[in-house]
Amino acid sequence: MKITKAVFPVAGMGTRFLPATKASPKEMLSLVDKPLIQYVVEEAVDAGIEQIIFVTGRSKNSIEDHFDRSVELELLLERKGDTKKLDLIRHISEMCEFSYVRQKEPKGLGHAILKAKNLVGDQPFAVLLGDDIIHTEKDPAIGQLIRVHEQTNSPVIAVERVPENEVSAYGVIDPESAEGRLNKIKGMVEKPPLDKAPSNLAIIGRYILSPEIFDFIESTAPDAQGEVQLTTALNDFLQHGPIYGYEFEGTRYDAGDKLGFLKATVEYALRSDKLGDRFRSYLSSLET
Ligand code: UTP
Numbered sequence: 001m002k003i004t005k006a007v008f009p010v011a012g013m014g015t016r017f018l019p020a021t022k023a024s025p026k027e028m029l030s031l032v033d034k035p036l037i038q039y040v041v042e043e044a045v046d047a048g049i050e051q052i053i054f055v056t057g058r059s060k061n062s063i064e065d066h067f068d069r070s071v072e073l074e075l076l077l078e079r080k081g082d083t084k085k086l087d088l089i090r091h092i093s094e095m096c097e098f099s100y101v102r103q104k105e106p107k108g109l110g111h112a113i114l115k116a117k118n119l120v121g122d123q124p125f126a127v128l129l130g131d132d133i134i135h136t137e138k139d140p141a142i143g144q145l146i147r148v149h150e151q152t153n154s155p156v157i158a159v160e161r162v163p164e165n166e167v168s169a170y171g172v173i174d175p176e177s178a179e180g181r182l183n184k185i186k187g188m189v190e191k192p193p194l195d196k197a198p199s200n201l202a203i204i205g206r207y208i209l210s211p212e213i214f215d216f217i218e219s220t221a222p223d224a225q226g227e228v229q230l231t232t233a234l235n236d237f238l239q240h241g242p243i244y245g246y247e248f249e250g251t252r253y254d255a256g257d258k259l260g261f262l263k264a265t266v267e268y269a270l271r272s273d274k275l276g277d278r279f280r281s282y283l284s285s286l287e288t
Helices: 036-046 059-068 071-080 083-094 108-114 141-152 163-167 211-216 229-238 257-271 276-287
Strands: 005-009 050-057 095-100 125-128 130-134 155-160 169-179 183-189 201-209 245-246 251-254
Touching: 005 036, 005 108, 036 059, 036 130, 036 141, 050 059, 050 229, 050 257, 071 083, 083 130, 108 229, 125 141, 130 201, 130 257, 141 155, 141 201, 141 245, 183 229, 201 245, 211 229, 251 257, 257 276
Parallel strands: 005 050, 005 125, 050 095, 155 245
Antiparallel strands: 125 201, 130 251, 155 201, 169 183, 169 201, 183 245
16 A cells, blocks of 8 residues: 555654753754754655644644745745745645644653544554654655565664664664565664663664554553653564564764754755855864
């Protein structure tokens, strides 16, 4: 079944980025000249996604506004005859269909995804997390996962090899077997201590899930922090069918973390057609 729907859970508190995220969402932090979330929406649209379901929470209204039409701004640009900027902002609301559902309290990623159950319906769907920004030349990361899903007809999770000292910051997969970039998963552990980590293959914020996952999330008990973990539901799902981990091609930035965000900012600015050269010479002026 063709994957046309994507769930974007954006209801987290963004505590790693305080105080910037006290009243505004981390997804709206700007990477060069676009909010983080727009990069991820464009990735999904480039991969053929037609409907995006945002799971939002408090202080997230600016995300809705960003993907809505801005009639006053459009009129102003029309009057000025600035068609370039007009196209730029019109394009944002026309990229695909946007729907919104609310997670009243941030009770974990699993709980957030469950909120999209009725809008997703009975079909496989993508999940993209707005703080993982993945740069690829032309093959969007979620599109790579969609192709693996077409071959395996099973859920697929993006994974990336991370340095040993970072393993305990991630969900980590226990691979049963591997064939090139494709790993069949035996189990998953959330934020394991280094000596308990089954591999250094960390789970990154891109997933293809089947609708059965909703039943598994519904029967997942909250953890000690009161959060319903997606990883727990995925582990239970393994009793029902296989799940694959795919080492996607591309460069990933953890833009929900201050250092990761700075790395992304520098590298996206260096890649920018308009700013790259000037920014590069500015950076080299700092070195001398
Ligand atoms: P994170 O683990 O990054 O949590 O969530 P967070 O609250 O956003 O940020 P920190 O760690 O406090 O800085 C991963 C993704 O899941 C979403 C977040 O918005 C983020 O995209 N999420 C998390 C929800 O939508 N609801 C939740 O209850 C938890």
